[in-house]
Amino acid sequence: MVINLQFTYHLKVSNLQSRDKMLKHVMLSKLKIISLVTAVSILSIGSFAHSAPTDPSINTTQFDLPVDQSIHYMTRQTWTTRDGLPHNSINAIAQDKQGFLWFGTWQGPVRFNGKDFEIYDDIRITGLPDIGIFSIALNPCDDSIYVAGARGGLSRFHDNRWLPLEPAPPFVNEVEIDAHCTIWVSSSEQGLLTYENNERVSQFTTENGLPSNNVYQARIDDKSNLWAATSAGLAVKPAGSTRFKVIEGIPADRIRKLFLDTDGQLLIGTGNGVYQQQPNTFEFKQLLPNINYTISAINRTRDGALWLGTYRNGVLRLYNGELQQVTTANGLPNNHVLDILEDQEGSVWVSTHGGLMQFRRSLFTTMQSHNGLAGDFVRSVYEYKNQLYVGTSNGISTVNESRLATFNPPHPLANQSVLSFADYQGQLAIGTYTNGLFIWDGERVTDHLTTDNVLKSEEVRAIATSEQYGVFLGTPIGVTQLVKTANGWQSKLITTRDGLQNNYITTLRVIGDELWVASVSGVSVIDLAASSDHSFKINKLDFSGLNDAQLTFQISLKGPYVFLATDRGLIYHHQKNDTWGIINRDQGLPLDNYMSMAFDGDANIWLGSNRGALFIAHDVFDDFLNGTIDKLTYQRFTEVDGMGSSQINSGSPAMIRSSTGRVWMSTARGVSSIAPSDLKSMVQVAPPAVISSVTADGERVTYGGHIPADTQRLVVNYAGLGYLMADHIEYQVRLVGFDDNWLARGSMTTSEYTSLPANDYVFQVRAAYPGGAWSEPVSFAFTRSEHPWQQSWFWLSIIFALGLAATILVRARIRFLNNQRAQLELMVAEKTKELKGLARQDSLTQLGNRRAFDEQLQYEFKRCERSEQPLSLAIIDVDHFKSINDRFLHVIGDQVLIELSALLSNMLRDIDYIARWGGEEFALLMPETTAKEALQAAERIRQRIEDTSYQHLADELAVTVSIGVASSEHYPNHSALLVAADKALYKAKQSGRNRTELA
Secondary structure (H helix, E strand, O other): OEEEOOOOOOEEOOOHHHHHHHHHHHHHHOOOOOOOOOOOOOOOOOOOEEOOOOOOOEEEEEOOOOHHHOHHHEEEEEEOHHHOOOOOOEEEEEEOOOOOEEEEEOOEEEEEOOOOEEEOOOHHHHOOOOOOEEEEEEEOOOOEEEEEEOOOOEEEEEOOEEEEOOOOOOOEEEEEEOOOOOEEEEEOOOOEEEEEOOEEEEEEOHHHOOOOOOEEEEEEOOOOOEEEEEOOEEEEEOOOOOOOEEOOOOOOOOEEEEEEOOOOOEEEEEOOEEEEEOOOOOOEEEOOOOOOOOEEEEEEOOOOOEEEEEOOOOEEEEEOOEEEEEOHHHOOOOOOEEEEEEOOOOOEEEEEOOEEEEEEEOOOEEEOHHHOOOOOOEEEEEEEOOEEEEEEOOEEEEEOOOEEEEEOOOOOOOOOOEEEEEEEOOEEEEEEOOOOEEEEOOOOEEEEEOOOOOOOOOOOOEEEEEOOOEEEEEEOOEEEEEEEEOOEEEEEEEOHHHOOOOOOEEEEEEEOOEEEEEEOOEEEEEEOOOOOOOOOEEEEOOOOOOOOOOOEEEEEEEOOEEEEEEOOEEEEEEOOOOEEEEEOHHHOOOOOOOOEEEEOOOOOEEEEEOOEEEEEOHHHHHHHHOOOOOOOOOEEEOHHHOOOOOOEOOOEOOEEEOOOOOEEEEEOOEEEEEOHHHHHHHOOOOOOEEEEEEEEOOEEOOOOOEEOOOOOEEEEEEEEOOOOOHHHOEEEEEEEOOEEEEEEEEOOOEEEEEOOOOEEEEEEEEEEOOOOOOOOOEEEEEEEOOOHHHOHHHHHHHHHHHHHHHHHHHHHHHHHHHHHHHHHHHHHHHHHHHHHHOOOEOOOOOOEOHHHHHHHHHHHHHHHHHHOOOEEEEEEEEOOHHHHHHHHHHHHHHHHHHHHHHHHHHHOOOOOEEEEEEOOEEEEEEEOOOHHHHHHHHHHHHHHHHHOOOOOOOOOOOOOEEEEEEEOOOOOOHHHHHHHHHHHHHHHHHOOOOOEEEO
């Protein structure tokens, strides 16, 4: 789950040196303490700092931080046991040099590659006394991972093998490895232990000056001072000393966390907030005096932000004097933070008792109602006078680089449900859902047109303007043309009576002397120059050759091309050459229906749909239009990339490019935007590729190993260790020795090879973010052994033996060959008979048989699991089929089955699969189909069969079916899915037949 964060904690600190004075002033004069039940902060709760606007009816919000620096605009993603974690409590986080993330959980150590969790919960492999892992650390000397458990167990992971160490006393609070490869183990009962060369060498306890033997953490600073956090306070063993001394001036109770900051000073997490070491002393001062939370985790990220995890109050982030807080109230899995890590790409990982959360720089910037936007359901966006106007179902907001303003009552634009925007003679025309048309000059409403004065409809769905021909409004009752004269506004209604295809208008565009009018029934072009006050020259465009497109949502102009975003694809028209074309699934895109489109500042094309935004690179799109390629490559972006919603709406316009080159999109949950530079910067560093495993016929292969000569199937699993856009990582592979060319694998993380010839091979894989550079390839070498008869010594021996025995064994050889030939012929005959018996096609209906269906079901279920798409299954049973056979004979029954097979086949999509499941039953697979959609499809099938006449087969013959439907959304495997569909069929038959039931 990915959600854009809102601020739940707001505190402005402009100068850290005057922090105390300012906080006291804020506490006394501006802020009031509120309950943790209603808010998590003990200070001012708010998303932004609100300036005092000059117009009280315009609510203005100043951004406290640039949007790319605020936690508010970070994308977050959560993982729990539902996503593959073995336990929701993530006690510790680490990252190895390869890029794998490691998590310590109560169900064992876990390694994560961005998609899959590898769980090491077998103590026979790890060598640990139990599976509960409380601490995990990276050894910088050899890139090995050390884990420590509740019972004192220690184990080291290196080169894909586990090596247990001498156990420490239970309970191990933390394991840490310093720059000299010394391992420090903090225990709960026997103080601080050290290991060198994986063997225990020393121990520090209260006898050495520690205030308590319950040590939570230890650190060695840049001056070789050894610090220990204990249950009775903080202690330090100065460099060269043999004893610890207790630090005064900080709480003499449990010290949970030590962090060596970038300036070499120590930060201390206590039960009463954070304390900071003063330069060149052993003295500490409270960093944020009014934040008295119990601190459980500390990290300083590369951008200078200080992240603090708390025991009960979520996570805090201090950046440029701005303190922000995230809790369960706005999405954190649990308020008890256990660890914080910044990974190699700059993402921040926060572990809690309720799961894991990633904070990363968002590819998209999204503004929603909690940011001050008038409403979340955005229909239209437009740029006017260097400001973005956002039209929502609840009002209008304006956005610039540092300010968001919303019109509030009694302003005339307040609470207007906006459908459309357009420029008109230096002013902004605003079309609404229920209140006509407003003309706005940036400071005031200069005109408000409604049905009370000049309009024919209050609903203004689209606006197109022309200096010569006036203003055109798209409404549900036609096109209204407005012309302003000395006597005021004059209007004229253009409808189907004048030649339009439909009166319900979806969008408009003036191109030269033509008005392009899109309706729910197609597009019409009005020749404005050839039209008069009483007649219009209208050309109805015929899209029957363009996939029968009817609904057009946006019309755009780029160079010589007119582009139309329609319900059947993106139509493009070259005006000079008068050529037409369409782009949809047939040209490589994943969808047919597009609500909007725009070109960004780098001339890349963006398409808006109800299933996300599609990006097509400029050079790829140009190559397609020029005929160089016939298939397009694309990227699809959704909520996981920071969009407010994957549903991009169909306003007028719903997607634009602003003057800065950013693309703005109207979504069902706010307005989202992206700049080409954001996409470029996100993919500059390639995710490192790793090879997870190589197996030959299911047996693991080691690097440089030999695979048997009779190996039939080699499988290589790999991953790109990138976490910024893990779902978008692309791969290329090659098998040197078989094919030296790189093969594009898309997002597939598995490559398979069958029946490789004997040879030495090197498998290579590299990874990249879309449009970015490829990583350095990683390699895996192996050799496929030769069969004895493939080796020269074998044939030399055979030749020698044959030459020696040729004279005495000729007849025996002939008899042997004859017998062998007879045996081979017998084997061929038997195999042929066996293969015929395993035929996959039903001879009567020519559909797949039960065996073919079972194989297809397993394949589709696995495929849908990988793509996280639903799979639906319908079992169709002919009602009273025995009666049909008895009454009309089996010949008629067979004809009924044949006709049903043809009817079903004609109703299916290309991706569906139908088979005769047995007798009078058919089975239908519907990939990428939800339960609701499958039920609707099954009902259409049932109704179609019932409505079909069978009188040409036999008089009074009527055929109905009962259908049981089930979806993988509710069943974990293909067997359960099949059983569920069968039960649903049984229910349909028990309920009177000729019904459709959903499991």
